[in-house]
Amino acid sequence: xxxxxxxxxxxxxxxxxxxxxxxxxxxxxxxxxxxxxxxxxxxxxxxxxxxxxxxxxxxxxxxxxxxxxxxxxxxxxxxxxxxxxxxxxxxxxxxxxxxxxxxxxxxxxxxxxxxxxxxxxxxxxxxxxxxxxxxxxxxxxxxxxxxxxxxxxxxxxxxxxxxxxxxxxxxxxxxxxxxxxxxxxxxxxxxxxxxxxxxxxxxxxxxxxxxxxxxxxxxxxxxxxxxxxxxxxxxxxxxxxxxxxxxxxxxxxxxxxxxxxxxxxxxxxxxxxxxxxxxxxxxxxxxxxxxxxxxxxxxxxxxxxxxxxxxxxxxxxxxx
Amino acid sequence: xxxxxxxxxxxxxxxxxxxxxxxxxxxxxxxxxxxxxxxxxxxxxxxxxxxxxxxxxxxxxxxxxxxxxxxxxxxxxxxxxxxxxxxxxxxxxxxxxxxxxxxxxxxxxxxxxxxxxxxxxxxxxxxxxxxxxxxxxxxxxxxxxxxxxxxxxxxxxxxxxxxxxxxxxxxxxxxxxxxxxxxxxxxxxxxxxxxxxxxxxxxxxxxxxxxxxxxxxxxxxxxxxxxxxxxxxxxxxxxxxxxxxxxxxxxxxxxxxxxxxxxxxxxxxxxxxxxxxxxxxxxxxxxxxxxxxxxxxxxxxxxxxxxxxxxxxxxxxxxxxxxxx
Numbered sequence: 001x002x003x004x005x006x007x008x009x010x011x012x013x014x015x016x017x018x019x020x021x022x023x024x025x026x027x028x029x030x031x032x033x034x035x036x037x038x039x040x041x042x043x044x045x046x047x048x049x050x051x052x053x054x055x056x057x058x059x060x061x062x063x064x065x066x067x068x069x070x071x072x073x074x075x076x077x078x079x080x081x082x083x084x085x086x087x088x089x090x091x092x093x094x095x096x097x098x099x100x101x102x103x104x105x106x107x108x109x110x111x112x113x114x115x116x117x118x119x120x121x122x123x124x125x126x127x128x129x130x131x132x133x134x135x136x137x138x139x140x141x142x143x144x145x146x147x148x149x150x151x152x153x154x155x156x157x158x159x160x161x162x163x164x165x166x167x168x169x170x171x172x173x174x175x176x177x178x179x180x181x182x183x184x185x186x187x188x189x190x191x192x193x194x195x196x197x198x199x200x201x202x203x204x205x206x207x208x209x210x211x212x213x214x215x216x217x218x219x220x221x222x223x224x225x226x227x228x229x230x231x232x233x234x235x236x237x238x239x240x241x242x243x244x245x246x247x248x249x250x251x252x253x254x255x256x257x258x259x260x261x262x263x264x265x266x267x268x269x270x271x272x273x274x275x276x277x278x279x280x281x282x283x284x285x286x287x288x289x290x291x292x293x294x295x296x297x298x299x300x301x302x303x304x305x306x307x308x309x310x311x312x313x314x315x316x317x318x319x320x
Numbered sequence: 321x322x323x324x325x326x327x328x329x330x331x332x333x334x335x336x337x338x339x340x341x342x343x344x345x346x347x348x349x350x351x352x353x354x355x356x357x358x359x360x361x362x363x364x365x366x367x368x369x370x371x372x373x374x375x376x377x378x379x380x381x382x383x384x385x386x387x388x389x390x391x392x393x394x395x396x397x398x399x400x401x402x403x404x405x406x407x408x409x410x411x412x413x414x415x416x417x418x419x420x421x422x423x424x425x426x427x428x429x430x431x432x433x434x435x436x437x438x439x440x441x442x443x444x445x446x447x448x449x450x451x452x453x454x455x456x457x458x459x460x461x462x463x464x465x466x467x468x469x470x471x472x473x474x475x476x477x478x479x480x481x482x483x484x485x486x487x488x489x490x491x492x493x494x495x496x497x498x499x500x501x502x503x504x505x506x507x508x509x510x511x512x513x514x515x516x517x518x519x520x521x522x523x524x525x526x527x528x529x530x531x532x533x534x535x536x537x538x539x540x541x542x543x544x545x546x547x548x549x550x551x552x553x554x555x556x557x558x559x560x561x562x563x564x565x566x567x568x569x570x571x572x573x574x575x576x577x578x579x580x581x582x583x584x585x586x587x588x589x590x591x592x593x594x595x596x597x598x599x600x601x602x603x604x605x606x607x608x609x610x611x612x613x614x615x616x617x618x619x620x621x622x623x624x625x626x627x628x629x630x631x632x633x634x635x636x637x638x639x640x641x642x643x644x645x
Contacts, residue, residue: 213421214416214417214421214422215422215423215424215425216424217377217379217416218414218416218422218423219424219432220377220408221375221377221408221409221413221414221416222408222409222413222435222436222439222487223405223406223407223408223409223436223439223440224405224409224435224436224439225405225439228435228439232427232435233424233427236424236426236427237424237425237426240426310426311425311426312425312426312428312471313425313471313473
């Protein structure tokens with residue numbers, strides 16, 4: 001286990017270095033922030049002074065080395081726009097995105113797993129067919145449109161839930177207050193819709209596959225109750241793929257909640273990154289991408305560990 | 321002699337899109353107390369479906385559509401699912417073909433054994449664990465206490481089959497249906513398991529239905545034999561009688577196909593042709609198209625004729641003359 005973790009850490013480090021180069025070069029190629037940041041009326045002297053102040057006069061490789069040197073000291077650069085440390089800016093917005101993503105994940109498992117189980121156990125029932133048809137809708141309807149519909153129905157027409165903002169927060173979290181929770185609900189559902197469909201389909205196909213296995217038949221031949229067969233023998237086996245995919249999806253949910261955050265004016269990291277890209281605020285973009293990379297690495301590691309807990313055949317030891 | 325199980329005219333059909341497959345079509349047999357019945361046939365002859373019909377685990381689209389399965393005066397084909405569940409694993413147990421697949425890979429062996437005890441008896445977990453350990457010891461698994469805490473993938477195939485047998489024995493069932501339990505194992509392991517099962521059946525008085533395609537297994541283990549072909553029993557009787565002097569041409573062919581019975585250097589003998597599709601079984605004797613003795617009479621459906629004491633065959637032209645030879 002220790003050997004495994006050490007090797008994983010080393011691999012993660014390589015990924016981080018590679019990503020930092022790609023991100024740095026990529027952002028450099030996107031455009032010159034000077035054009036946006038410095039007013040067109042500024043004279044030559046002012047321009048050069050500003051460029052030097054932002055460190056943009058150095059060649060790219062030197063800029064990168066400066067970035068790495070600072071990054072190693074925990075400084076991912078200062079935002080051109082807010083003149084605040086980029087890391088701090090992002091971390092401020094992080095709780096909003098995290099609770100949105102986790103809320104969406106929670107909803108998708110809470111709804112997706114039972115529906116998928118039902119659809120897998122009774123594949124020919126009308127209920128299962130409705131569920132599967134619904135999951136196709138969940139897959140194919142664009143997030144922004146569903147978001148707008150949710151706002152129209154639940155916020156505008158029925159007036160049940162607020163449509164924008166985070167509401168009251170406690171220690172920076174919305175879900176800790178009733179008002180904040182009501183603000184969280186619509187965007188979380190919006191973000192969850194795709195994942196619900198995913199979990200339904202995964203669970204259903206897992207159940208259908210597992211039900212045909214000899215060990216399920218043997219479990220029935222032992223005289224176990226149908227509930228025990230389903231909830232212990234079948235369920236524990238389908239959890240393996242579900243955990244894997246849901247875990248990996250969590251990363252992309254956090255990273256790409258941009259659309260939902262924009263529609264519901266949810267002040268999270270997604271909204272910050274869109275704004276930063278618009279003004280080519282390089283340090284924020286780079287810092288954001290680095291944090292996302294780090295997050296994916298951590299999530300993958302957790303998924304691997306969970307996997308070994310769920311499936312005794314997987315052992316996180318030396319080989320392979 | 322009282323019978324543990326009596327099957328009368330069992331019919332199990334599969335209702336597929338292509339048509340009705342009569343996998344088991346009018347099978348009758350009796351298993352005496354403490355006796356071993358060998359149910360023999362090729363793949364697709366309906367022998368496994370017969371076993372699953374008895375224990376009520378025929379998969380959709382299959383269904384027991386006719387006949388009786390009598391156990392202690394009750395017809396298992398007609399009782400409720402819950403009544404059947406109480407019998408399964410308790411009075412009637414089953415062992416499957418592939419030991420690599422019969423144990424749940426993500427549950428520990430103790431979990432899988434204890435749940436079987438608790439499914440039928442109200443005892444505390446510790447008692448159940450003791451029972452599980454004793455059962456493992458009984459089937460010859462060394463250091464059962466440690467092995468209980470293992471996962472199935474930590475066992476070899478032979479050991480896993482022993483675990484499955486131990487699970488089947490937990491409630492000292494009156495009948496065990498063994499569906500080719502040694503087919504997937506090495507010959508040496510197969511021998512060990514057979515000897516083990518024989519010993520256990522003799523000491524516990526458990527009846528066995530041993531489903532197999534391997535005649536040598538039946539020869540060593542069974543008291544009676546029933547040979548199945550295309551969903552029907554074509555020959556039945558005492559094991560020594562049937563194997564020494566088979567009556568049905570199919571049984572003759574089956575015995576002739578065992579390689580060890582051929583002389584070295586001679587081409588191996590085989591039964592020509594293939595098992596007919598159960599979807600459109602021709603009228604008359606199902607073996608007709610592969611049989612050297614077939615003639616117009618065989619267009620009629622033969623009954624099971626009592627041809628010798630205790631030996632019956634479903635054939636108009638049985639091998640009666642070979643007795644002298």
